[in-house]
Amino acid sequence: MQAEDVKAFDRDKAIGYFRRCLEFLPKQYESNDTHRMTLAFYSLSGLDLLGALETEFTQERINNWIDWIYAQQILPDENNPELNERICGFRGSPFSGLPYNPNGVNSDFIIGCRASRLPFDASNLAMTYTALASLLILGDDLSRVDKSAIINAMKFLQKEDGSFTQTYQGMESDMRFVYCACAISYILDDFSGINIDKVVQYIKESQSYDYGIGQGPGEESHGGSTYCAIASLYLLNKLDEGLLSKDKTIFWLISRQESGFQGRANKPPDTCYSFWIGASLMILDSFEFIDYDQNYNFLMETKSPLGGFSKCPGYYPDVMHAYMGVGGLLFMEEPKKLDPALNISFKAKENLLCKSVFKRE
Template sequence: MAPSEEYRLDKQRHIKYWKRCAQLLPEPYTSGDSSRMSFGFLIVAALDLLDVLDSVVDSIEKQSWIEWIYACQVPHTGGFRGFTGTMFGGQRSYHNWHWDTANLPNTYFALATLVMLGDDLARVNRSGCLAWVRSLQRPNGSFGEFSGENDEVEGADDPRHCMCAVGILNILQGDAVNGANFTINEQSLRKYIANCQSPEGGIGQAPLLEPHSGLNYCGIATLSFLGLLKHPAVSVEEMANQAEVDVASCTRWMLDRQTTWVEDDDDDDDDQDEDETPNVNQGQKIQPSSLVMSSLQGDLEHHGIIAGFCGRCGKIADTCYCFWNVGALAILQQHRLVDIVSLRSYLLGKVTHIIGGFGKGPGELPGTS
């Protein structure tokens, strides 16, 4: 049976799942209430990708979502909090403000969600937010997560916050900032991303650390956003060249993350698996060279291989890393090298859930990421 006949995306089931998540999160995710902004972003993005955001969400509900997001905008800084549970209202003071501070990821999620919902961002404190983002850049070029006491930059410095910072700049910079100077130290940021690239090719959390697919995506997306800030915009390849990031080795590293090790017979939890030595005989890498030849020859016959993507060398496939790897490859316009047939078999044959959505692995509950 051809793969297009065997594995089909049940669009209506996924739409129903995401509509349900928009009204009431599944029980396992209610403990993450402080991350509600990120949940909202993922839900709205899913409905938008399914091309039903305007048809299944009426204008009244959309406006209520927009109002909730603006309720999360923190005074003075212009950034956004993760949920409304930390709001002090009139009781906000010098002694408690640090319990209710804006943070970089939630600000990016909030702005991106407002854009998807069709808001004009007129109520965003653009100047305050841009100045706040700029203040979060560290001397090594990276960005922290939030401002602490005495305006100290707090939070990890890794490519995730770099992507969020430059993404915010892309969304907000324009005529509304009245020509004020909100530039960042682009040269040090490029150098930081380049230093995070490991000898293996992928980008890690910090210099000299193991590469990771999610962080690698954020590093590539940061370079892409930097290119979009140029006037006129320049390609991600040009930004990578300026940053001295080796695109060829990074592409090779991502392609090597596609693996046939998609199921684990061991019932141990994920934390235990991370500490164990992987059984390299449980799966194999898909060889890019053969994929390129197959693609050039138009050979898209079902070959019986099921292969997802993992996040690090020697790890089992995981649904989220299918996006992190293929998404980064797409930014670099190298996604044609992926074995799409095997990946489709993994996503639709192994991790899609009967109620809609996708699980982290085979048999697991669907998530919001």
């Protein structure tokens, strides 16, 4: 697979990069503090896919990460009963709420921040998904997750057109949060917080003339939103019903490859689409149609000497593209390591199926 003039992937440098990202991030990440949960997910999942969580960290360290995640869970607030059904889930960091306190001053700390709530402190659908995914990656059984509160809160996030907002009274609603709602429901084994018929219809209406899928009806086809739609339909067991033409969508996906993959027509290739497009093709059982060598060579061009991957050749690496680059490589080299629909390792998914308190029938 590897061209002779292209250096091979350096697993140890990638592990070092994800380890550093768990400890500290460059100043440019300050504006993303409210998304710290997702940034942690990229690093934790990257280390998990590289088989480094158990070998690089002690169980005490892993338990500390688990406790930090649970500290971001927003539970029903006795002082704000009118908001109880709307705000529950996980936030992205302590930025908008109570600070993380490892000593557990609040009596209910062990299961989240119940005792009091600051103004505008509410869960975020994307952070709830990455929090649950990270807990599974870390081997947690989800026993401290308030399932009913999360499922009930999702009902207030779905709009009439079937899409979801990321937070209560939020302004954005598109395919990204449809996926988050479906993934959360799958993990918790409860789809009662979703109007499934409206979701399927929203996805149908978001498919463009070229059979790619946009962020919403009338929007341009995009690799990321196409993945979100396909993965959502898969998790809902609605693939055959939701895709207007599976073959034509596959053709659109395959057409996104130049060397690596582009997210939209007439755009340059970008590392992250080796995952978004690759995972979509994996779900549709069509990954073998890509040019493996071209994709591999492009990823090696975006591989940074600092570890990780950048968006394009010549850029600095970032934690999201580093994770997506590892995912794109695994689809080619070890496809049984990464579940393309839930975007976690099959090992973490097995933890969901066997160890989680939310067990399937």
